[in-house]
Amino acid sequence: MKHGVVFVAGFLFSIGLGVGGMTQPARIIGFLDVTGRWDPTLLFVILGAVATYAVAYAVARRRPRPLVAPGFVLPAPRRVDAPLVVGSALFGTGWGIAGFCPGPGVTALVSLKPQVLAFLGPMLLGIALYEGLPLWLTHRRNRRRAREAVSADPGLVDG
Amino acid sequence: MVTVDATWVLHGLAGGVIIGLASGMLLLVSGRIAGITGIIGGVLVPTPGEWSWRLAFIGGMLAGGAVVLWFAPVAFAVTVPRSLGLFALGGALVGVGTRMANGCTSGHGVCGVGRLSPRSLVAAAVFTTCGALAVAALRML
Numbered sequence: 302m303k304h305g306v307v308f309v310a311g312f313l314f315s316i317g318l319g320v321g322g323m324t325q326p327a328r329i330i331g332f333l334d335v336t337g338r339w340d341p342t343l344l345f346v347i348l349g350a351v352a353t354y355a356v357a358y359a360v361a362r363r364r365p366r367p368l369v370a371p372g373f374v375l376p377a378p379r380r381v382d383a384p385l386v387v388g389s390a391l392f393g394t395g396w397g398i399a400g401f402c403p404g405p406g407v408t409a410l411v412s413l414k415p416q417v418l419a420f421l422g423p424m425l426l427g428i429a430l431y432e433g434l435p436l437w438l439t440h441r442r443n444r445r446r447a448r449e450a451v452s453a454d455p456g457l458v459d460g
Numbered sequence: 461m462v463t464v465d466a467t468w469v470l471h472g473l474a475g476g477v478i479i480g481l482a483s484g485m486l487l488l489v490s491g492r493i494a495g496i497t498g499i500i501g502g503v504l505v506p507t508p509g510e511w512s513w514r515l516a517f518i519g520g521m522l523a524g525g526a527v528v529l530w531f532a533p534v535a536f537a538v539t540v541p542r543s544l545g546l547f548a549l550g551g552a553l554v555g556v557g558t559r560m561a562n563g564c565t566s567g568h569g570v571c572g573v574g575r576l577s578p579r580s581l582v583a584a585a586v587f588t589t590c591g592a593l594a595v596a597a598l599r600m601l
Contacts, residue, residue, distance in 0.1 A: 311520025321475020349476020357484025427555020
């Protein structure tokens, strides 16, 4: 039942992106095009979204737990750090180049347009590598250390 | 070229409110932040208990996309002067950058700004500025 509600949330999210024109790169680039003919649509999308979410957040804060899940899973408070700034700079640059960001990219996937696929492939690869590579390297290092420990002291295997 | 006129103010606000409702729903029901890159990351590199709800959300997004495609395919019009190579470059930068920053326009821009998180306010300022710089630079090429 919980996954049904989550599915509906995802569904509405895409509808919102479509209604707001966020799946058209021309609108995104138009918004970021401060030197040219400016398209303010994204600003109004953000205003509508932030205002609505702020209300939802205020309601959520008063509750001890969500409606279905056992607890809230919010990001731990962290200081502004280099990965945040550098990462945002990289993201913003890519956003201005492509006119897509992750949400609209996923929503637009069903259109199977070559530009969307050209954007999404490297994006998914980038996410998977950034998330998965450190894990895989750690896993390999742990296995290597275990092998070295056993070869130095074969008795460990029976331990 | 897309049309830029007063009706798009309403479209934008309506779309934004719907996005806010969707994100709010995810928070109030499942206690989660509607950050798309975090959701995608948790599906591509899954940990137990963390991927099935994410898959459901993405499934919903794809279904929503299909409905948009059916009723208003113009929503997916791509009319910008960009080569496929540039879309690919943009995608790579977006993929790596959003995970490094732990969020994108939805996670930081909507949810983070919506709760006045200092990290998200900084992230939004940085990615918007860099986006504008990138667009300006490409205009000159």
